[in-house]
Amino acid sequence: MGAHLQLIHEEGPENVKVTQKLVVEELNRMQSLVDDLLLLARSGSPDFIKREWVDVDSFLAESMDRIKIMADRRWQIDDMPSGRLWADRNLLSQVVDRLAANAVQSTTHRDVISLGAAWVGSPSINASSGHEQNSASTIEIWVADSGCGISTEDQERIFDPFNKVGVPRERLGEGLGLAIVKAIVVAHQGFIRVNSRLNVGSRFVLSLPEESGKRSNPTANTAQPPRFDASRPRQGFP
Numbered sequence: 001m002g003a004h005l006q007l008i009h010e011e012g013p014e015n016v017k018v019t020q021k022l023v024v025e026e027l028n029r030m031q032s033l034v035d036d037l038l039l040l041a042r043s044g045s046p047d048f049i050k051r052e053w054v055d056v057d058s059f060l061a062e063s064m065d066r067i068k069i070m071a072d073r074r075w076q077i078d079d080m081p082s083g084r085l086w087a088d089r090n091l092l093s094q095v096v097d098r099l100a101a102n103a104v105q106s107t108t109h110r111d112v113i114s115l116g117a118a119w120v121g122s123p124s125i126n127a128s129s130g131h132e133q134n135s136a137s138t139i140e141i142w143v144a145d146s147g148c149g150i151s152t153e154d155q156e157r158i159f160d161p162f163n164k165v166g167v168p169r170e171r172l173g174e175g176l177g178l179a180i181v182k183a184i185v186v187a188h189q190g191f192i193r194v195n196s197r198l199n200v201g202s203r204f205v206l207s208l209p210e211e212s213g214k215r216s217n218p219t220a221n222t223a224q225p226p227r228f229d230a231s232r233p234r235q236g237f238p
Helices: 002-010 013-042 056-067 089-105 177-187 212-216
Strands: 052-055 074-077 084-087 112-125 132-145 191-197 201-209
Touching (some): 052 089, 056 074, 056 084, 056 089, 056 112, 084 089, 089 132, 089 177, 089 201, 177 201
Antiparallel strands (some): 132 201
16 A cells, blocks of 8 residues: 555646546545454354344345345345244344355356255154154254365365465455454354365355353343244255
8 A cells, every 4th residue: 555655645636536546546445454354353242143033035035135236147036935044134144244245246247146045954753643753953054156166285274364275366455354254153153064065066054053142142042943844945056
């Protein structure tokens, strides 16, 4: 940035506007980096998560309306499972936005970027009927794309801070986006995984436990989160 300021002093008025624009862009980039670092630092604090009941279908629809304007891609919603989630809506929105932005960087206008969710759980026996049923205890939310994919080696470190793997070199950022995604998911007592193949695409899946809100914030509303039927099959990768 110092070089840009030097140009303002040395060059004529016709170049001042161009240089000022470069300085503003650099300042914005630095501010974004500081904001991301502060968010990472706060992710371990007890008051980081502000939970509320989130209608899953509405959340997916609103997220799609927001992210599909990022770029000219073939956007779609894979599955809307219904139900409510006890989580921080704003932080989960950040997760979807960052994953979508990462997908945009890894794709072209011919590629598909999809968003979806599903309730999943283990089979159990219904006490009254004696029949097997699925009792969902976790919701999975995913962002998938048909882009360039990520190598197996890079998948092992893709969530590390300042890591810039899996994105074409000309589109590299600061390398904090996926680290922040992981921090937000972990703060919800969840986890995130990636399934990817080179030249096929990537699928990022966050898994959030049904009762994570009660465990992480004992002073919050103690109403039990509902259970949902998880019998609907999930779509395959990616």
